[in-house]
Amino acid sequence: MSTRIEETVYRCSNFIQFLLLPPTCVLCQQRGQRGLDLCVNCQQLLALTDSCCPGCALPLPAAAFGLQCGRCQTRSTRIHTTVAACRYEAGVSGLITGFKYHRQLAGGRALTALLLDAIRDRYGQPSLPDLLLPVPLHPARLRQRGYNQALLMARDLSKGLGIPCEADALQRVRATPPQQGLSAKERRRNLRGAFALNPKWDGSHYRRIALIDDVVTTMSTVSEIARVLQRDGDTAREIHVWCLARA
Ligand SMILES: [Zn+2]
Numbered sequence: 001m002s003t004r005i006e007e008t009v010y011r012c013s014n015f016i017q018f019l020l021l022p023p024t025c026v027l028c029q030q031r032g033q034r035g036l037d038l039c040v041n042c043q044q045l046l047a048l049t050d051s052c053c054p055g056c057a058l059p060l061p062a063a064a065f066g067l068q069c070g071r072c073q074t075r076s077t078r079i080h081t082t083v084a085a086c087r088y089e090a091g092v093s094g095l096i097t098g099f100k101y102h103r104q105l106a107g108g109r110a111l112t113a114l115l116l117d118a119i120r121d122r123y124g125q126p127s128l129p130d131l132l133l134p135v136p137l138h139p140a141r142l143r144q145r146g147y148n149q150a151l152l153m154a155r156d157l158s159k160g161l162g163i164p165c166e167a168d169a170l171q172r173v174r175a176t177p178p179q180q181g182l183s184a185k186e187r188r189r190n191l192r193g194a195f196a197l198n199p200k201w202d203g204s205h206y207r208r209i210a211l212i213d214d215v216v217t218t219m220s221t222v223s224e225i226a227r228v229l230q231r232d233g234d235t236a237r238e239i240h241v242w243c244l245a246r247a
């Protein structure tokens with residue numbers, strides 16, 4: 001489906017939902033708040049308010065507030081900062097599965113609004129990234145699913161933060177088997193050569209790029225994309241990761 005048709009479908013479905021149904025919590029059916037399909041209680045329960053690693057968003061004990069996790073301290077990483085809205089727990093994983101596979105867009109939109117809050121908490125205005133890039137789906141997967149959930153998230157974040165979003169800069173050029181059940185090393189191998197920059201895209205002036213994805217598990221997908229974006233020795237370019245949940 002072309003990007004424009006996908007966007008029109010998304011906007012129409014948002015508008016129709018808003019007309020027919022006032023905001024109602026997707027988890028407990030109470031009245032939604034701030035125009036979101038989440039009530040105040042569920043927003044507080046889902047949000048990742050605990051301390052977590054600023055590099056990879058791994059939840060850490062409260063005593064480690066502001067510190068990086070052991071892995072980020074000891075290994076070189078291409079990722080500058082990761083912001084996750086939620087832990088990947090029961091309520092959240094259900095909403096994300098619905099958002100990704102069953103067109104349940106209200107849950108995705110509500111979690112994206114929590115992510116927007118988390119981003120605003122983390123950054124001062126001048127240090128925000130200057131470009132948003134959604135993690136792309138392979139064209140075959142996109143045809144099958146009809147939409148890329150990361151692009152829907154990126155559009156909402158772009159609107160909320162006033163940062164441009166480019167849907168076609170990154171391409172998934174190789175279909176890869178699902179990552180579930182693979183070790184970190186196997187995941188890295190599985191993803192080698194899976195992404196490329198669109199040869200028509202000139203993004204050399206962007207210095208801070210935020211990659212948008214639904215769930216981050218081992219960082220292998222975003223690290224592989226960072227490798228593509230920092231090719232040609234452009235390692236001064238900062239790569240940030242913004243996701244709904246950190247598994
Ligand atoms: Zn609720």
Ligand SMILES: [Zn+2]
Nearest residue numbers: 053056069072
């Ligand atoms: Zn970390």
